[in-house]
Amino acid sequence: MSAAVMDYDEALAAFDPVMGLEVHVELSTASKMFCGCSTAFGAPPNTQTCPVCLGLPGALPVVNRTAVESAIRIGLALNCSIAEWCRFARKNYFYPDMPKNYQISQYDEPIAFDGWVEVDVDGEPFRIEIERAHMEEDTGKSLHVGGSTGRIHGASHSLLDYNRSGVPLIEIVTKPITGAGARAPEVARAYVAHLRDLLRALGVSDVRMEQGSLRCDANVSLRPDPAAPLGTRTETKNVNSLRSVERALRYEITRQAALLREGTPVTQETRHWHEDTGTTTAGRSKETAEDYRYFPEPDLVPVAPSREWVEELRATLPEQPHLRRKRLLAEWGYTELEMRDVVSSGALELIEQTVAAGCAPQAARKWWVGELARRANETGSELDALPISPAQVAQLQQLVEAGTINDKLARQVIEGVLAGEGEPAEVVESRGLAVVSDDDALGAAVDAAIAANPDVAEKIRGGKVQAAGALIGAVMKQMRGQADAARVRELILARLG
Amino acid sequence: MNEHLRRSAADLAADIAARRISSEEVTRAHLERIEAVDEEVHAFLHVDGERALAAARDVDARVAAGEPVGPLAGVPLGLKDVLTMRGAPTTCGSKILQGWHPPYDATVTRRLLEAGLVVLGKTNMDEFAMGSSTENSAYGPTRNPWDTSRIPGGSGGGSAAALAAFEAPLTIGTDTGGSIRQPAAVTGTVGVKPTYGGTSRYGLVALASSLDQPGPCARTVLDAALLHEVIGGHDPLDSTSIDAPVPDVVGAARSGDVTGLKVGVVRELGGAGYQPGVQQRFDEAVALLSSLGAEVVEVSCPSFEQALAAYYLILPSECSSNLAKFDAMRFGLRVGDDGSRSAEEVMNLTREAGFGDEVKRRIIIGTYALSSGYYDAYYGSAQKVRTLIVRDFAAAFETVDVLVSPTTPTTAWPLGERVDDPLAMYAADLCTIPSNLAGNASASFPVGLAPEDGLPVGLQVIAPPMADDRLYRVGAALERALTEQWGGSLLDRVPERAEVSA
Numbered sequence: 001m002s003a004a005v006m007d008y009d010e011a012l013a014a015f016d017p018v019m020g021l022e023v024h025v026e027l028s029t030a031s032k033m034f035c036g037c038s039t040a041f042g043a044p045p046n047t048q049t050c051p052v053c054l055g056l057p058g059a060l061p062v063v064n065r066t067a068v069e070s071a072i073r074i075g076l077a078l079n080c081s082i083a084e085w086c087r088f089a090r091k092n093y094f095y096p097d098m099p100k101n102y103q104i105s106q107y108d109e110p111i112a113f114d115g116w117v118e119v120d121v122d123g124e125p126f127r128i129e130i131e132r133a134h135m136e137e138d139t140g141k142s143l144h145v146g147g148s149t150g151r152i153h154g155a156s157h158s159l160l161d162y163n164r165s166g167v168p169l170i171e172i173v174t175k176p177i178t179g180a181g182a183r184a185p186e187v188a189r190a191y192v193a194h195l196r197d198l199l200r201a202l203g204v205s206d207v208r209m210e211q212g213s214l215r216c217d218a219n220v221s222l223r224p225d226p227a228a229p230l231g232t233r234t235e236t237k238n239v240n241s242l243r244s245v246e247r248a249l250r251y252e253i254t255r256q257a258a259l260l261r262e263g264t265p266v267t268q269e270t271r272h273w274h275e276d277t278g279t280t281t282a283g284r285s286k287e288t289a290e291d292y293r294y295f296p297e298p299d300l301v302p303v304a305p306s307r308e309w310v311e312e313l314r315a316t317l318p319e320q321p322h323l324r325r326k327r328l329l330a331e332w333g334y335t336e337l338e339m340r341d342v343v344s345s346g347a348l349e350l351i352e353q354t355v356a357a358g359c360a361p362q363a364a365r366k367w368w369v370g371e372l373a374r375r376a377n378e379t380g381s382e383l384d385a386l387p388i389s390p391a392q393v394a395q396l397q398q399l400v401e402a403g404t405i406n407d408k409l410a411r412q413v414i415e416g417v418l419a420g421e422g423e424p425a426e427v428v429e430s431r432g433l434a435v436v437s438d439d440d441a442l443g444a445a446v447d448a449a450i451a452a453n454p455d456v457a458e459k460i461r462g463g464k465v466q467a468a469g470a471l472i473g474a475v476m477k478q479m480r481g482q483a484d485a486a487r488v489r490e491l492i493l494a495r496l497g
Numbered sequence: 498m499n500e501h502l503r504r505s506a507a508d509l510a511a512d513i514a515a516r517r518i519s520s521e522e523v524t525r526a527h528l529e530r531i532e533a534v535d536e537e538v539h540a541f542l543h544v545d546g547e548r549a550l551a552a553a554r555d556v557d558a559r560v561a562a563g564e565p566v567g568p569l570a571g572v573p574l575g576l577k578d579v580l581t582m583r584g585a586p587t588t589c590g591s592k593i594l595q596g597w598h599p600p601y602d603a604t605v606t607r608r609l610l611e612a613g614l615v616v617l618g619k620t621n622m623d624e625f626a627m628g629s630s631t632e633n634s635a636y637g638p639t640r641n642p643w644d645t646s647r648i649p650g651g652s653g654g655g656s657a658a659a660l661a662a663f664e665a666p667l668t669i670g671t672d673t674g675g676s677i678r679q680p681a682a683v684t685g686t687v688g689v690k691p692t693y694g695g696t697s698r699y700g701l702v703a704l705a706s707s708l709d710q711p712g713p714c715a716r717t718v719l720d721a722a723l724l725h726e727v728i729g730g731h732d733p734l735d736s737t738s739i740d741a742p743v744p745d746v747v748g749a750a751r752s753g754d755v756t757g758l759k760v761g762v763v764r765e766l767g768g769a770g771y772q773p774g775v776q777q778r779f780d781e782a783v784a785l786l787s788s789l790g791a792e793v794v795e796v797s798c799p800s801f802e803q804a805l806a807a808y809y810l811i812l813p814s815e816c817s818s819n820l821a822k823f824d825a826m827r828f829g830l831r832v833g834d835d836g837s838r839s840a841e842e843v844m845n846l847t848r849e850a851g852f853g854d855e856v857k858r859r860i861i862i863g864t865y866a867l868s869s870g871y872y873d874a875y876y877g878s879a880q881k882v883r884t885l886i887v888r889d890f891a892a893a894f895e896t897v898d899v900l901v902s903p904t905t906p907t908t909a910w911p912l913g914e915r916v917d918d919p920l921a922m923y924a925a926d927l928c929t930i931p932s933n934l935a936g937n938a939s940a941s942f943p944v945g946l947a948p949e950d951g952l953p954v955g956l957q958v959i960a961p962p963m964a965d966d967r968l969y970r971v972g973a974a975l976e977r978a979l980t981e982q983w984g985g986s987l988l989d990r991v992p993e994r995a996e997v998s999a
Contacts (some may be wrong), residue, residue, distance in 0.1 A: 051601050055822045057594070057702040058581045058603060062736050090818050092867070096840050101821035158840070160826075293867035295876060298706035298815055300736050 004258045008250060011257030012182040016226045019177040019184055019249065020219035020233070023195055025170045025205045026138060026212070027070045033137045033168035034061030034104065041211055045161035053166035055099030060299050063088075067168040068111070068303055070204040071135045072313050074170055075112025077198055078130045083111050085304045088135070088297040093290045097140040097160055105136035105171075107294040111303065118322060119194040121187050123340050125322070128191055129175035140165040170204075178226065185249040192216055192245050193346060194321060200349060201318040209240050210385055216240070218249050221266070222256050231256075232266040236280050239273045241382060242346070248273040252280055328352065332361035338369075345373045346383045353390035363397045364390075371411060375418065388417050396424045408481055409433045437484035439491070442475070445483065446491045449474040460496040468492050498993070499526040502663040506572045506720040509666060513571035516560055520553035520571030524615050527573045531617065531664045533996035539639045540649075540659035542578050543586055544618035549573065552615045559613070569723050570613030575659045575668040578619035579626055580711065581700040582606045589702050590622040590634040590652075593851030594829045603700020604732045605669060605711050612727045617665055621655030624853045625820065626676055626704040628652050629925040632916055633855045640912070641684060642991050643952055647909040650680030650925075656714045657684040661991055667724050668714040673704045674808055675905070675929025677712050678941035682904035682955025685943040685987045687721045687972065688714045690929075692962045693936030694739035696725075697732035705815040706737075708808075708933040716988055718942065718972040722750035725965070741963060749966035753973030755789050760971070761796035761897030766928045766957075772907040774947025778954040779903045782944040782975060786901075789974050796897055798889035800882060804931045805923060807882035810866050811934070814876050817863030820856065823848065858919065883934045890935045894961045899971055902928045904941040904955035928957055938965040942972040943987045944979065953987065 006014075032039055035052035051059035075082050089107035115130035141164050146156025172195065180187040196207045196214055207214045221233035234256070239248045256266050270283040319327070325348070329339045332355070342348055347368040354364035368383065372393070376383045396413055399405045405413060405428060416427030428434055436442060449471045450457045459467040468489055475488045501509065501523045512518045528546045535541050556571040581587050581599035588594045602610070609616065623633035631639040631654030639654040641647040642662040649658040656668035657680030670677035672690035681688025689712045696711045703709055713724035729743035762783060767776060787793045825831040825847035826840065833846035852860070866875035893900055905925050915921045932939035941955035956975065960967040980986060 051599075054827065056599065056601070056828070057587070057589070057597075057822065058599065058700040059601075060699050060735050062734060092818050092821060094821065094824065094841070094844060096824075096826050099822065099827060101824060102818050291869050293818070293864065293869070293872075295814060295818070295867055295872070298737075299703075 005251065005254035006257040006261060008254055009182070011222075011254050015222035015224060015253075015257050015260065016178075016228070017180065017184040017249075017253050018221050018223065018230055018233075019174075019180065019188055021174045021177070021188060021191060022217040022219070023172045023192065024215040024217075025074070025172065025195075025199055025207070026214070027067055027168040027170060028203075028205050028213075029064055029066045029070065029168055031064060032166035033064050033067050033135070034166055037166065039167045041206075041213070043163055045159070045163060048163040049165070053099070054162055055101075061104060061297075063300060063303065064168060067135060068305065069313060070168070070202075071111045071133065071170050072305055072310060073202055073317060074172070074199065074204060075115065075133050076310070076314050077202055077317055078112065078115035078117055078133060078172065080112035080115030080130060080133060082305060082310050083109060083113070083303075084307075085109075085302050086111050087302045088300045089294045090297050092293040095139070096158065097142045097162075097165070099140065099162060099165055103137060103139065104297055104300070106134035110134035111305075117191070117194060117198070119187070119190045120322065120325070120343060121183060121190045122344075123336065126180070126187055126190065128177055128187075131173045131175045133170055133172045136169050136171060138164050138167040138169050176230065184220070184253065185246040188218060188249050189242050189246040193242055196242075197321050197349065201321065201324075208385070209242070209382065212240065216245055218245060218252070220249055220252050220256070222253065222260060231260075232268050234266065234269055234271050234280075236271045236273050237283065241275075243380075244273060244275060247278055248280060251278060255280070332365075334361070334365065338365060341369050345369050347373065350384060350390050350393075354393045357391045357394035359394035359397045364393065367393050367397065371414060375414070386418060387420065388414065392417055392424055399424055399428060403437070403484065404428060404434050406435055406485070409435065433482065435484045436479055436482050437487050439487070442483060442488055442491055445475045445478050446471070446488060446495065448478065450492075450495065457496055460492070465493065498663065498996070499530065501526045502530055503988075504666070505717045506569055506666040506715065507717070507723060510569050510572050510723075513556065514560060514566060520556040520615060521550060523571065524549050524553035524573050524617070527617060527665055530662075530996075534662050534994040535664060537640060537645060537994065538642055538658050538662045538664070539637055540620055540655040540662060540664055541575065541618045542588060542590070542621050542634075542636055542655070545585060546617075548584065549615050549617050552610075556613045556615065567612040567727065569667070569727055571615060572667060573615045573617045573665055574609060575618060575620040575656055575665040576606065576609070576616050577622055577653055577656050577668070577670050579622060579671055579702050580605055580669060581702070582616065582619070585619060587619070587702065588636070589626070590624040590636060591851065591853070591856070592635045592830060593823045593847065597829045599700075601700065604697035604734060605728045606700060608728050609669070614667070614727070620653070620659055620668055622676075623652035623654070624856050625702070625816070626652035626671060626673055626709075627816070627855045627859055629675070629679055629922050630910075630912070630915065631655060631680075632912065633853055635853055638912060641909045642994065643684065643909065644992075647911055647952070648683070650683040650905075650909065652676040653680045653688075653714070657681055657686050657688065660684065660686045660714060660716050661988060662994060666716065667720060669711060669724075669728070670714045671701055671709055671711045672929075672933065673708045673710075674812065674933050675926040677714060678929045678939060678955065678957060679905045679925055681714060681941040682943075682957075683909040683953060685946075685953030685991070686714060686716055687718055687940070687942055688712065689721050689725060689940040689965070689968060690932065690938065691725060691729060691965055692739070692938040693933075694737050695743070695938070695963065695965060696729050697735045697738050699732055699734040703815075703819040705812040706819065707815060708812060710933075716986070718753075718969055718976045719747070719750045721940075721972075722746040722969050739963065744963060744966040746966050746969045749969035750973045752970060753977050755786055755791040755971060755974040758791045758899065758967070758970065759897040760786055760791045760793045761893055761900045762793060763801065763893075763900050763902045764795050764797045765799065765801045766902035770906060771903060772947060772949075774949045775903050775905075775907060775954050778945040778947060779956055782956045782979075783901060785978055786971065786974065789978060791974075794897060796893045796900060798886075798893055798900075798931070800885040800889045801931050803882045804886055804934055805927055807879040807886070808926075808930045808934060809862070809923060810875050810879035811883065813859040813863030814866045814879075815863070817860045817867065820852075820860055823851065855919070886931050887935045890931070890937060890959075890961070898960070898964075899967050900959040901971075902957050902959075904928060904957040908947050908950055908952035908954060932959050937962045938968055940968040940972060942975050944975060945987070946990070
């Protein structure tokens with residue numbers, strides 16, 4: 001069923017959106033939350049498992065101390081209070097990708113609670129209150145085979161991979177986000193981007209949305225005006241890119257607005273986001289949702305981080321993102337506008353690393369926000385998911401500065417690097433892209449160009465030096481763009497001057 | 498009966514270490530005994546003679562090579578079928594685990610094997626340790642060697658009966674509400690529930706995680722202590738394991754000195770409702786302790802009255818969650834997987850066919866008790882009672898060193914008598930449950946036969962957490978004095994089994 005939607009501006013004129021965002025972060029600990037298995041992504045199915053994460057009878061969990069440390073650091077970075085004593089709880093429900101048929105999570109005693117973050121929405125700060133951040137274990141993955149959609153409905157059988165089972169997760173939950181108005185989808189996107197940058201700076205997660213190490217569930221409800229009580233919300237799952245966060249919320253707002261205008265109540269339910277169609281569809285209805293029968297996990301002892309430990313961890317926190325942005329703006333000499341573009345395209349980290357690899361800040365910005373952002377946009381991927389590293393971009397710029405290649409050739413080098421042809425220097429070599437500044441080769445091309453364009457040559461002889469451009473173009477064409485333009489000009493003028 | 502069968506584990510181990518006898522011949526004698534009597538007793542669910550003999554020969558070779566071996570090396574043992582062991586099935590007495598061979602050793606199993614004990618096989622039990630008679634085993638009941646028309650206690654009836662039938666000198670049990678102590682009491686053997694966290698639960702298929710504890714079962718107090726020392730101690734794989742040395746249980750068992758020990762008789766556990774012969778033997782044993790120099794006082798623990806009710810909410814709640822993993826997806830029984838049914842349907846059919854009535858009863862109760870809207874009234878209230886019981890114990894241990902009571906209100910009852918009356922079955926654990934709720938140490942020691950039925954009576958000793966040594970001190974004192982009175986071990990009076998020649 002494809003729901004009718006209302007025009008976005010019209011929807012926002014009629015309703016006030018309230019959001020709630022739940023972000024799941026996979027921690028990049030070497031081992032899982034409750035056992036010693038590796039968490040590395042992409043291993044063959046079921047090769048990173050043991051009796052504990054397979055939930056075999058008799059096996060017992062043991063808390064990964066590094067995961068608790070990461071949880072505390074995340075909590076502190078989100079300006080949360082850290083619990084002096086908290087427990088894990090069992091969340092009971094049956095599902096084949098969850099081997100124990102309960103998930104070890106935290107319920108009413110999260111490790112971190114009552115925090116806030118200030119995110120940047122088009123250069124303006126927006127404060128988001130954090131309800132809690134808690135620890136839990138990830139489930140395995142189901143692969144439904146035989147159907148057309150890859151969903152369980154219509155599938156003939158399902159395959160289960162428990163490599164992800166037990167990977168440590170932190171779930172970060174906001175309080176209701178009000179006051180965003182028409183900017184709500186952008187606020188949500190900015191918040192997730194902010195979390196991503198913060199978590200990366202903390203070094204606690206790979207934060208790769210395309211690999212599922214950062215996953216967002218977006219709740220939204222509408223009310224006639226900010227004074228009205230909260231409306232019925234939906235929870236949209238499977239929102240796994242920054243762009244999708246914004247699009248999914250925009251879609252849900254217009255869908256709910258259309259329902260409400262017709263007088264149809266919004267159903268409280270889980271909805272699935274479809275990247276391809278840009279729509280959401282209904283999942284499990286919350287009214288028939290299971291009772292999770294939470295109770296304190298008796299196989300684990302309470303977590304009671306000492307205040308000394310918490311303070312030690314606080315001292316390891318990286319610079320707050322907004323302060324860091326301010327500092328880098330000054331260091332790099334960018335304008336406010338340039339910095340905003342950098343942040344909104346998700347290039348801040350990448351530029352910082354590129355500069356650290358020896359590249360000039362303006363050049364680094366030019367590549368990431370220009371050519372590379374354009375290519376990311378074309379392929380619909382995140383900038384940091386492009387298969388080119390900051391070090392490679394720095395190397396590219398060095399080749400330009402050394403005169404080995406020019407900007408135009410550099411674009412071809414980028415194409416080669418993205419195609420997996422190796423380092424920039426290797427691509428220059430294998431594609432034969434180096435600029436030719438050898439006088440013999442250039443001289444021959446110049447002579448040929450003069451011979452082919454006698455009228456232009458005559459003009460230059462007559463003193464119209466600016467006509468040299470036409471001859472340079474001819475030489476470039478002849479040399480497939482690889483000629484050193486400045487030297488060509490010198491040679492032309494030497495012959496015709 | 499073969500001469501090795503009645504001997505203590507300590508004596509056998511000493512002779513094996515001194516090469517006076519071989520572990521192989523001791524092991525073979527026990528395997529033959531199992532062959533001869535276990536068809537009737539049914540203490541074992543699984544016996545692997547080849548593996549046991551190979552392990553025995555390995556110990557003999559190490560002894561012959563002059564390598565140092567542990568104090569119980571070469572002694573045969575039965576392992577309750579709720580603990581995993583690589584290369585052997587683990588069924589927990591349930592159809593739902595039929596055919597499951599765990600790919601890992603429980604910590605208790607690993608420590609036994611490393612100490613050179615020879616595992617004869619896996620002993621029978623009530624399904625998933627739920628029961629007090631072993632009649633809930635999906636593989637048929639175990640019979641009490643004192644009277645084979647009677648129950649051997651439960652859930653660890655197999656481990657207790659194996660000792661009393663001289664099929665093994667040592668066995669391992671697990672105790673959630675009395676599953677080591679009650680079978681020990683009704684079979685005239687020794688059973689110890691260590692302090693919660695004193696022995697590892699890793700590889701123990703959980704019934705109720707906050708209550709379960711593996712422990713030693715033996716015919717003598719010293720044997721139990723030696724076994725306790727082998728399996729006890731911190732295990733990093735069990736988060737609830739206590740990181741402290743094992744109390745000096747062996748020293749206490751050798752000493753048996755109760756001079757000046759303050760012994761509290763729990764007023765709420767005894768008197769009306771207790772079988773007269775049980776009460777009589779208990780009272781005599783308390784008088785004996787007094788004559789041996791202990792100071793006996795009466796102590797009141799009023800919250801114990803609510804212990805059974807709280808236990809039957811906490812245990813089912815935890816077990817409803819612990820048993821959720823038996824879903825046919827990864828191991829064990831699978832029913833209805835004909836290609837047309839969904840995973841959920843196969844889960845339902847398998848659990849319907851694979852679990853027995855008592856297991857289903859407790860899963861249903863626990864699921865209900867944890868449901869939103871009922872949680873506070875049931876699980877929540879039960880946890881409050883649990884706190885009160887902990888406080889009662891703490892108050893009592895401010896004035897006494899140990900508490901004592903009858904282990905169980907009656908002697909062994911006839912098979913079948915309580916199978917249709919769950920509440921009567923639950924009442925068998927009335928005295929043992931408080932110790933599990935509080936997580937302290939407790940044990941049952943034989944104190945005679947009830948005059949009216951000639952069946953064994955057990956005395957329960959309870960000590961504060963990590964004071965397990967006090968149990969052995971009391972047990973050894975009683976054992977020494979009573980053996981003298983009786984002119985031998987109580988188990989000398991177990992009727993001779995007609996051995997079916999192999």
